Amino acid sequence: MKAAGLYKHLPIDQKESLIDQETDIPAPGERDLLVKMKAVSVNPVDTKLRSKGEEEENLKILGWDAAGIVEKTGAAVTGFKPGDEVYYSGSVSRQGTNSEYHLVDERIAAEKPKNLSFEEAAAMPLTSLTAWEGLFERLGISECPEDNDGKAILLIGAAGGVGSIALQLAKRAGLKVVGTASREETEQWARKNGADDIITHYEPFKKQLEEIGVKNLDYIFCLNSTDQHWEAMIEAIAPQGKICSIVETKEPQDISLLQQKSVTFVMEFMFTKALFGTEDMESQGEILRKMAHLFEKGELHSTLTETIRPFNAESLKKAHQKLESGKTIGKIVVSGFGE
Ligand SMILES: NC(=O)c1ccc[n+]([C@@H]2O[C@H](COP(=O)([O-])OP(=O)(O)OC[C@H]3O[C@@H](n4cnc5c(N)ncnc54)[C@H](OP(=O)(O)O)[C@@H]3O)[C@@H](O)[C@H]2O)c1
Known part of the structure; x- marks a missing residue:
């Protein structure tokens, strides 16, 4: 699969700050969903993790906001099936969403709001x-x-x-x-x-x-x-x-x-529940379900302001640069997987 990530933690104007690479599609664990990505969003956590740290042995994939379609489910998954459209943020202790396929624990994912496009939905989970x-x-x-x-x-x-x-x-x-x-x-x-x-x-x-x-x-x-x-x-x-x-x-x-x-x-740190596997970890799935309901009722709206295409390291670099300006309004999404 196509992925964008890094080995070296560099300023965004450096060529190798984010690179494109072919990697294996990961296999779902017991409670994992393998999700085919349709759109991802960028957050300051991406730019913070990109710019600091020791050199990585394996490609480090950033990105903690996604909307996509379930491709496969782990043996113990009960809440989702292949073909379901989902949105989620994921866990900072696992690989991020900047790749064609991604694994997420079913407890912190939810069905995507039906009235939002994949881009509009991908803008929302982390925030x-x-x-x-x-x-x-x-x-x-x-x-x-x-x-x-x-x-x-x-x-x-x-x-x-x-x-x-x-x-x-x-x-x-x-x-x-x-x-x-x-x-x-x-x-x-x-x-x-x-x-x-x-x-x-x-x-x-x-x-x-x-x-x-x-x-x-x-x-x-x-x-x-x-x-x-x-x-x-x-x-x-x-x-x-x-x-x-x-x-x-x-x-x-x-x-x-x-x-x-x-x-x-x-x-508040929104990764606490997934990072420590807290007893109330499933509440993140519940919050996203409640939010989806409110989007569908028109009580809330997506905060997407800009979509950058196609999905690759170059587009992600543009998104990181904009975020690092500190002047972002609403949310920036990268989509166009396979374009
Ligand atoms: N703990 C968590 O779980 C968690 C989750 C998400 C984000 N965060 C952190 O929260 C921060 C905000 O994230 P975000 O996604 O909302 O960022 P963002 O979209 O990049 O925020 C941009 C906004 O920040 C405003 N801003 C710039 N300088 C400011 C200042 N000195 N004081 C107040 N506002 C200022 C700007 O408004 P003007 O242009 O009007 O100045 C701009 O609209 C980041 O540091 C991020 O890492 C933490």
Whole structure:
């Protein structure tokens, strides 16, 4: 099968940063689906893993977002059969999706939303799982609008991949949703996806929130530059409020700043469940099924903004370059397998 991957971890402008290679089609394990890929999406995890690390002995395949068709199933698979159309993110401890065929544990996959194209569907799994787990599991927000009357959330980095779907989920849950964006295009996109108000991530948040009438900020979902925003988040959050970040810190941060207001701070990593095989690992399949239902009902929409074809290392390099600019709006997908 055709795959794109790397042996050396290099900047994207280097010829060998991503290369095309023929590899064997992998054989499914007990609970695996062998999926024929139709479209994949890129995420910052791809660019982070591409650029750092020791030289690889075997081709390292990146990519943790896919939509495709089940080709074969492992002996213990019960939920899927060949021919099923699926979408999923996968596990960072296994090979990624940048290849013609890919293996995924059935517990973290779901049937693709019927009303979305393969490209529109491939854009969604990783960011949807991150947004869902961050909002409803880590921050403990209720999905029912009646429970969230009068409550407000700030989404930092609202127009990016995760932000674009987190806005939709937060709005649907009945919260007052404030997003951050620093450009006209990102402000417009964030408003289109559910932001009631927009402030900038280049000025302290508290004063800007007061100016738009948000006096009590119950939740913050930090989707970019945790270090940069650490003090501004703690200054802006309400007493006993909750902050969730999905971005690792590069510097140690002072957690004692959380104490005076009794603030809860929590990290979200959407690969935790698959990485540790946690007891609730199957919840990722369930979340993707719930999301598929919401896409089909028209309550959520795909955040796909750009498709690059055909599938090869060159197209993936273009996608990585765009992501590394830090100015992505919504999601970029690579498709055109076999073209
Ligand atoms: N923990 C997890 O499970 C998990 C999952 C997914 C992603 N992540 C991480 O979350 C981060 C965001 O991922 P993503 O896919 O949403 O990224 P993305 O699509 O690349 O985000 C792009 C957006 O970031 C905004 N931005 C740029 N600089 C910013 C800053 N200093 N403060 C706030 N926003 C800023 C930009 O808005 P403007 O153009 O308006 O400035 C742009 O729209 C990445 O670091 C990624 O690795 C973690």
